[in-house]
Amino acid sequence: MAREQLSEAAYAWNGFADRQQLAAALAGNVVARLTKAIAERGTALLAVSGGTTPAKFFAALSSIPIAWDKVTVTLVDERFVPPSSPRSNAGLVAANLLQNKAAAARFVPLCHDAASIEAAAASGSETLKSLAWPLDVVVLGMGADGHTASFFPDAGNLTDLLDPSSQRIVLPVHAQSAGEPRLTLSMARIVAAGFIALHIEGEDKRTAFDDAMGAGVKKPIRTVLEAAPIPTEVFWAP
């Protein structure tokens, strides 16, 4: 019921019986968009999220034969940790997505060796500036607190992170609830994507999504869905 409270234009709900079926369907949607982008402009730009949800999706996506050598993969956000850390999203992508057919893709991380998260954000922005923006595909996750990317509700610079007119590419995030300092694409870069998917699994995330779409304090995920000029495709399985 709560889902109707947000204008239907903001998102489309795609529910699946199980996580494997979701992974196959989401991978199919993503490769269709990447293939279209390659046909139209000779290249495709994909940004993916980290965390514990995407592994099955990454495995399904990595096995589909498209012109991966024309695809650039980057991250929606990253923890300020070395790539060798089990917390690293770059490590997660290397181990699960940049395998099989997708091993031919180019990967551009957000994080570089830097003395501070602010310096890392500046060098990340410098590196990503030359990519073929806008994103063709972005795949978001969501936390139970309604964060997406690293737009944590308790982030000190949340207003900057969610500024729809921001010209910034990569921003630093300090949020108690984040676990460690983060780097994130700005909301402005995310909502400009040609295809926006939100990948969530489990009853807890469905409840959290419904709550975020209902009345009450606006969570970052709702701000993103409302700021996007196109509907976000929500992919959910129990």
Ligand SMILES: O=C(O)[C@H](O)[C@@H](O)[C@H](O)[C@H](O)COP(=O)(O)O
């Ligand atoms: O670096 C990260 O953690 C992600 O990019 C983040 O935005 C994630 O999508 C949500 O926190 C959900 O994480 P889970 O998939 O682990 O629930």
